[in-house]
Amino acid sequence: MKTIIYAILYLAAVTACKQDKAKGKLAVEENNVPENIINPVLPGDRPDPTVIQIGEEFYASTTSNEWAPLFPIYKSTDLQEWELVNYVFPDGAPDWAKNNFWAPELAYDEAQGKIYVYYTARDKSSNRLSVAVASASSPSGIFEDHGPLVAQEFGSIDAYEVRDDDGEIYVLWKEDGNSKGLPTPIWAQQINEQRTRLMGQPVELFRNDRPWEKNLVEGVSVFKENGYFYATYSAGACCDKACNYQTGVARSKELLGPWEKYPGNPILADNDDWHCAGHGTVVKNGADYFMLYHAYNAEGSVYVGREGVLEKMVWTDDQWPVFENEATYSREKGMIDFKDTFEDGLDPLWQWRVTQDIKFDTGENGLLLRASEENQNMGSLLVQSTKSTNYELESTINMDSTDAKGGLLLVGAANNGFGAPIAGMGIAVHGGGLELFEIRDQKEAILSRQEMGLSRKISIKMRVTDGHRLGFAFKKEGQPWESFDDEADASHLVPWGMGFRLGMFAKGQEDQAVNFVHTTITNR
Incomplete structure (x- = not known):
């Protein structure tokens, strides 16, 4: 709905x-x-x-x-x-x-x-x-x-x-x-x-x-x-x-x-x-x-x-x-911070590709984003425009209700030219572990992976500095945040005429989904 x-x-x-x-x-x-x-x-x-x-x-x-x-x-x-x-x-x-x-x-x-x-x-x-x-x-x-x-x-x-x-x-x-x-x-x-x-x-x-x-x-x-x-x-x-x-x-x-x-x-x-x-x-x-x-x-x-x-x-x-x-x-950067628990529907600031018939449900358990293989192999996308150069995108995912690959990403394009296909870079929960990835020209490159037997709820974070430098962290329930040693540079993915988008994705078969409990954007 x-x-x-x-x-x-x-x-x-x-x-x-x-x-x-x-x-x-x-x-x-x-x-x-x-x-x-x-x-x-x-x-x-x-x-x-x-x-x-x-x-x-x-x-x-x-x-x-x-x-x-x-x-x-x-x-x-x-x-x-x-x-x-x-x-x-x-x-x-x-x-x-x-x-x-x-x-x-x-x-x-x-x-x-x-x-x-x-x-x-x-x-x-x-x-x-x-x-x-x-x-x-x-x-x-x-x-x-x-x-x-x-x-x-x-x-x-x-x-x-x-x-x-x-x-x-x-x-x-x-x-x-x-x-x-x-x-x-x-x-x-x-x-x-x-x-x-x-x-x-x-x-x-x-x-x-x-x-x-x-x-x-x-x-x-x-x-x-x-x-x-x-x-x-x-x-x-x-x-x-x-x-x-x-x-x-x-x-x-x-x-x-x-x-x-x-x-x-x-x-x-x-x-x-x-x-x-x-x-x-x-x-x-x-x-x-x-x-x-x-x-x-x-x-x-x-x-x-x-x-x-x-x-x-x-x-x-x-x-x-x-x-x-x-x-x-x-x-002031704090004036444009954002949080969505999805309990009362989807905030109207979220966007999706005009070519996709986006499918999702919202309610007291958060957002259930239905998966796909669309959007240049990035899956179903719910994103917003970035509003500053330094910010953190954070979300908690309920693994007990998630059976697709999903997480957070920055969406740009394969190059800075007019009409270039979209591309992305981010952090995903997949196969019981966490992956840092880049998808460009429909090809996925795994930048780093950590096996950890995920269950229940896990929080993931993507930190952006100077508009294009990405850092990542994760937190299991009841435990402190842990940072990835790996960082990434997304400057080569900046699109023509529209800036980066940031948000959530769900990749997989149409009967699969990712359960996002809440998502926040904090601008620095």
């Missing part, structure tokens, strides 16, 4: 400060928001964040990649504390889509009282990246998928909805030409009020034609102020060890152009705490504009993934929105 109990994510506050920059004197207005932003506001791997306001509440969502449930929806009344209230697709992928579940973008139609979510996914039949849309009567409601809207030959991604001055709705998206070494136009095309059909012909707004933009522009967010449509956009490489992502802005008096780019671009670049910042959404809070974007924290780099960062926009004297570019990492 799959049960979701909604958990509160403790997120952060908002503000900015005055300062003169070489790009021009910044005109900063007074505001009544808190002075310091506690970033990341969405800790862990939360790429391509979107945020909208409905009444007095804000809603956000982020990319899911290949991990279900797809497209989480968070709610906040003040952009400071967020509650996970829903998933767009809680039961798995739409029938037409197979992978690359990216870049959700929320939109609210006040007249209809409906919320729409545009998203990217790869079509099973054409293998093209496609822009699709789903809708619901409320952010916490059941979403109906309306399927793909556009799927160009080189791929269509990163949709954004905006109304023009006549009230007509347009969808903006990026043509993924960089995947073929070609330019990346940003297109706009009118859509009907039901968001089921594009109308007329697409119009190109702008493309990557400045040296700093390198091989692409993408992730557009549009808002109207000072008689202009402003579009923030990202450029460069977003998602690997060599990322150089940055953010720029353009403006136009008319939605369909002509568009001019800010001569001081980029407006958001690396600072001491955050790298490769971009692909966010601009939202207004009172008289001020803020952008929720993703970035790698300097300490965690690609091992943690792209976290959600909030920063206030400020205005130059010639009416360009820019950033102070001084976001810091200020979240």
Whole structure:
């Protein structure tokens, strides 16, 4: 039985400060928001964040990649504390889509009282990246998928909805030409009020034609102020060890152009705490504009993934929105610790591969995770995104109710390239003993093994340092912890664009299972 109990994510506050920059004197207005932003506001791997306001509440969502449930929806009344209230697709992928579940973008139609979510996914039949849309009567409601809207030959991604001055709705998206070494136009095309059909012909707004933009522009967010449509956009490489992502802005008096780019671009670049910042959404809070974007924290780099960062926009004297570019990492690690006893169901932070029909039971005896040979021979996976570079993952396993191989692992990929198959490294109970292992390219390597005749309950622990160095320990009932002499380095397993996942696995036949009594994550 799959049960979701909604958990509160403790997120952060908002503000900015005055300062003169070489790009021009910044005109900063007074505001009544808190002075310091506690970033990341969405800790862990939360790429391509979107945020909208409905009444007095804000809603956000982020990319899911290949991990279900797809497209989480968070709610906040003040952009400071967020509650996970829903998933767009809680039961798995739409029938037409197979992978690359990216870049959700929320939109609210006040007249209809409906919320729409545009998203990217790869079509099973054409293998093209496609822009699709789903809708619901409320952010916490059941979403109906309306399927793909556009799927160009080189791929269509990163949709954004905006109304023009006549009230007509347009969808903006990026043509993924960089995947073929070609330019990346940003297109706009009118859509009907039901968001089921594009109308007329697409119009190109702008493309990557400045040296700093390198091989692409993408992730557009549009808002109207000072008689202009402003579009923030990202450029460069977003998602690997060599990322150089940055953010720029353009403006136009008319939605369909002509568009001019800010001569001081980029407006958001690396600072001491955050790298490769971009692909966010601009939202207004009172008289001020803020952008929720993703970035790698300097300490965690690609091992943690792209976290959600909030920063206030400020205005130059010639009416360009820019950033102070001084976001810091200020979240206390203890605020993101985690424990699940599984008595009341499965916490909604747990994820599984979108390709797997995950099977489990929960109750007073904990979690019974059904085994499989799926996921590149790693078995059934229940994982979460990592939220810091130094943490411990601990679980107690009831051996009397366990007949499959199982334990704890760090899930990454066979390499740092786009589309690489998943891989993992961890500690397992198996055959009456404990194993340290690595699984890559469907091949398992046993790094170390200790025979010990396991029975009753045993606790196992995986300690991660600097995001990729792994240590292991175990404890029998009534006995102290014992450490393995062996350590492992998982840096070669860091995946493209999503950071490591950590969690539990059960490997074996479908009629077998592993009984996890409880699992905790302690961040250091």
